[in-house]
Amino acid sequence: MLYKLGMAIRKELILQSRDIGGLIILFVMPMVLLVTITMVQKGSFDSITGTRIPVLLVDNDRGEIAETVRKELGSTGNFAIVEEIGDQTLSEASAKDAVFRGDYQLAIVLPPKLSDDLNLHIKQNVDRVMAEFSYSDSDTVHAAAVTIQKKDVNLYFDPATQESFKTAIKSSIDKLIATIEKDKVYKVFQEELGVSEEAVFDQDQILQYREIGPAEGGAAIKPSAVQHNVPAWSLFAIFFIVVPLSINIVKEKSQGTMVRLITNPVPYTLFLLGKTFTYLLVSLIQFYLMLVVGVYIFPLLDLPSFEVGANFMQLSTMALFAGLAAIGFGILLGTIATTQEQSAPFGATFVVILAAIGGVWVPVFVMPAVMQTISRLSPMNWALNGFYDILLRQGSWMAILPQLILLLLFFMLTLLIAVLYDKKKRTI
Amino acid sequence: MEIIRIDSLSKKYKDSDYYSVENLSLQISEGEVFGLLGPNGAGKTTLISMLCGLVKPTSGSFTIAGLSYRESAMAIRRLIGVVPQEYALYPTLTATENLVYFGAMYGLKGKNLNQLVEAGLAEMGLSKFAHKKIGAFSGGMKRRVNLLAGILHDPKLLFLDEPTVGVDVQSKNAILDFLKERNQSGMTLVYTSHHLIEAQELCDRIAIIEGGKVIAQGTPQELIHTTQDARNLEDVFIALTGRGLRDAI
Numbered sequence: 001m002l003y004k005l006g007m008a009i010r011k012e013l014i015l016q017s018r019d020i021g022g023l024i025i026l027f028v029m030p031m032v033l034l035v036t037i038t039m040v041q042k043g044s045f046d047s048i049t050g051t052r053i054p055v056l057l058v059d060n061d062r063g064e065i066a067e068t069v070r071k072e073l074g075s076t077g078n079f080a081i082v083e084e085i086g087d088q089t090l091s092e093a094s095a096k097d098a099v100f101r102g103d104y105q106l107a108i109v110l111p112p113k114l115s116d117d118l119n120l121h122i123k124q125n126v127d128r129v130m131a132e133f134s135y136s137d138s139d140t141v142h143a144a145a146v147t148i149q150k151k152d153v154n155l156y157f158d159p160a161t162q163e164s165f166k167t168a169i170k171s172s173i174d175k176l177i178a179t180i181e182k183d184k185v186y187k188v189f190q191e192e193l194g195v196s197e198e199a200v201f202d203q204d205q206i207l208q209y210r211e212i213g214p215a216e217g218g219a220a221i222k223p224s225a226v227q228h229n230v231p232a233w234s235l236f237a238i239f240f241i242v243v244p245l246s247i248n249i250v251k252e253k254s255q256g257t258m259v260r261l262i263t264n265p266v267p268y269t270l271f272l273l274g275k276t277f278t279y280l281l282v283s284l285i286q287f288y289l290m291l292v293v294g295v296y297i298f299p300l301l302d303l304p305s306f307e308v309g310a311n312f313m314q315l316s317t318m319a320l321f322a323g324l325a326a327i328g329f330g331i332l333l334g335t336i337a338t339t340q341e342q343s344a345p346f347g348a349t350f351v352v353i354l355a356a357i358g359g360v361w362v363p364v365f366v367m368p369a370v371m372q373t374i375s376r377l378s379p380m381n382w383a384l385n386g387f388y389d390i391l392l393r394q395g396s397w398m399a400i401l402p403q404l405i406l407l408l409l410f411f412m413l414t415l416l417i418a419v420l421y422d423k424k425k426r427t428i
Numbered sequence: 429m430e431i432i433r434i435d436s437l438s439k440k441y442k443d444s445d446y447y448s449v450e451n452l453s454l455q456i457s458e459g460e461v462f463g464l465l466g467p468n469g470a471g472k473t474t475l476i477s478m479l480c481g482l483v484k485p486t487s488g489s490f491t492i493a494g495l496s497y498r499e500s501a502m503a504i505r506r507l508i509g510v511v512p513q514e515y516a517l518y519p520t521l522t523a524t525e526n527l528v529y530f531g532a533m534y535g536l537k538g539k540n541l542n543q544l545v546e547a548g549l550a551e552m553g554l555s556k557f558a559h560k561k562i563g564a565f566s567g568g569m570k571r572r573v574n575l576l577a578g579i580l581h582d583p584k585l586l587f588l589d590e591p592t593v594g595v596d597v598q599s600k601n602a603i604l605d606f607l608k609e610r611n612q613s614g615m616t617l618v619y620t621s622h623h624l625i626e627a628q629e630l631c632d633r634i635a636i637i638e639g640g641k642v643i644a645q646g647t648p649q650e651l652i653h654t655t656q657d658a659r660n661l662e663d664v665f666i667a668l669t670g671r672g673l674r675d676a677i
Contacts, residue, residue, distance in 0.1 A: 007532035011521070018520045256514030260577065263480050264533040265505040 008274025030237030063115025231387035249334025283323030328414030509583030568599030
């Protein structure tokens with residue numbers, strides 16, 4: 001039986017090696033896809049890792065608030081403040097045009113006299129409080145009782161900007177304004193109390209947060225486009241073998257070779273195992289090619305290198321089991337489908353759906369609750385979580401065992417259904 | 429001694445309104461060349477498919493060399509060879525690679541397998557194309573390799589579904605000569621064809637099937653003699669099945 005299995009694998013390998021188009025689809029296209037997607041996504045991850053997003057600032061205030069905004073936004077490391085375009089100082093109209101044309105994502109317009117009016121507003125409030133406690137004396141200069149109009153800080157967003165980005169910016173600006181107001185209140189109180197030389201209020205925050213991630217060799221591992229994309233798109237490529245594999249089985253039926261194979265003294269399972277071993281080899285080669293691209297090609301393209309670390313065996317095992325799951329599904333589809341017109345579009349579409357609900361494109365945690373539940377049914381999600389456990393969460397073999405078991409069960413279940421379906425459909 | 433015994437065999441496909449094979453009984457003796465003739469849709473291919481284990485009968489039973497698929501599927505598969513109507517070969521493999529693969533599936537291996545492949549290709553006049561891909565072969569060449577793939581393991585019983593369809597006279601003669609030779613060395617042949625003159629020349633006995641039933645059987649000479657004004661098998665065929673078209677879905 002082993003001899004027959006060996007010959008079946010040999011035949012499949014020869015068939016694969018002579019299908020140039022198939023080889024390109026299996027090996028070249030996933031690498032092109034990986035490089036393209038990573039380069040496209042580099043920007044969004046770079047906000048974490050260094051590159052600054054240019055933000056237009058129109059300063060009609062010309063006071064200390066404008067100075068604070070400039071300083072605070074600049075110091076976050078995420079934004080580069082732009083106040084001139086082509087030697088022209090920005091006006092609200094020119095900033096708006098530049099943003100709405102899509103040249104910039106965001107413009108912040110500070111209204112005139114923002115600092116003065118805020119100072120006045122706070123001074124009025126502090127005066128009122130001091131008067132309540134009878135702290136005010138005859139020397140104190142009271143703020144004039146004038147009505148201060150509300151001030152609008154206008155934000156202009158590129159209409160194509162994603163909602164999550166807008167929310168993050170608005171939250172940053174809110175925080176910035178609250179900080180400025182708080183600082184002002186402290187300052188005015190000090191002035192009113194006549195202790196303006198040295199700060200009497202400790203303005204340092206008592207409550208702080210610290211982000212603590214898993215560390216490898218003492219260095220925190222940051223999620224980057226590369227660490228996300230190499231496993232995610234490798235999985236996508238591995239699962240895409242559903243298409244050529246199902247077509248391969250349908251072809252066996254349509255060209256008549258299946259008739260010959262079924263009438264041979266060989267069980268259908270051996271025929272399927274021949275395909276399983278061959279496509280398992282294909283999926284591992286795909287994975288290693290993706291690793292090679294991540295480790296060696298990315299740095300040449302000015303992308304960060306993919307860090308395999310000491311995880312090579314775990315990554316290979318996860319890729320192997322993901323390959324098994326994909327092969328099981330491909331075999332099932334090829335067994336049930338009667339034409340290539342059925343298997344190819346269905347296989348391709350279904351893989352895209354599995355990728356979508358599996359978290360390859362959009363992280364599962366941002367999906368609606370229903371989709372999060374559904375995503376747990378996607379073998380691509382199991383494998384992706386396994387890869388993240390290994391790469392980003394310092395997962396041990398025990399940590400990835402549940403994912404490996406799920407992927408193996410999926411393979412066994414789909415293979416069993418394929419064998420039973422074939423038996424019911426055809427044989428005596 | 430009978431090698432095939434069929435008792436009241438019927439097959440009705442799921443979405444069909446009629447039986448493709450209905451209550452059909454037949455015995456085929458060892459060493460015979462047995463022809464299954466009939467118009468399109470008569471049930472010949474369905475009958476052969478059931479005998480090869482490809483299609484499950486609706487009712488009835490049959491045995492091959494006294495064995496049934498229910499108990500001895502693998503043993504039957506070792507006894508039989510199948511030459512399907514399609515070119516059941518991999519177009520991107522060479523003739524040798526195809527034959528080595530199908531031979532290996534019957535357990536043939538090593539030097540013996542290589543010698544069988546070489547000898548078969550030589551006998552079919554295909555030695556110089558042994559290492560060419562099947563996709564580049566003409567229809568006649570493919571038919572010959574298709575036949576070789578079915579007999580490499582020297583089966584006791586060979587099923588042939590229209591083995592000469594779409595080939596030139598030279599290829600047809602090569603195939604028929606090859607089959608006669610195999611039959612003389614003891615191989616039983618069960619054969620379907622639309623070439624009635626060819627069947628008359630090749631077959632020891634013939635069954636004419638119409639509407640899934642055997643409507644006549646005997647040696648070609650018996651059938652010709654018992655049919656009024658018949659000079660050959662074609663006359664017998666027309667007399668029994670009529671001149672009407674047999675279009676069916």
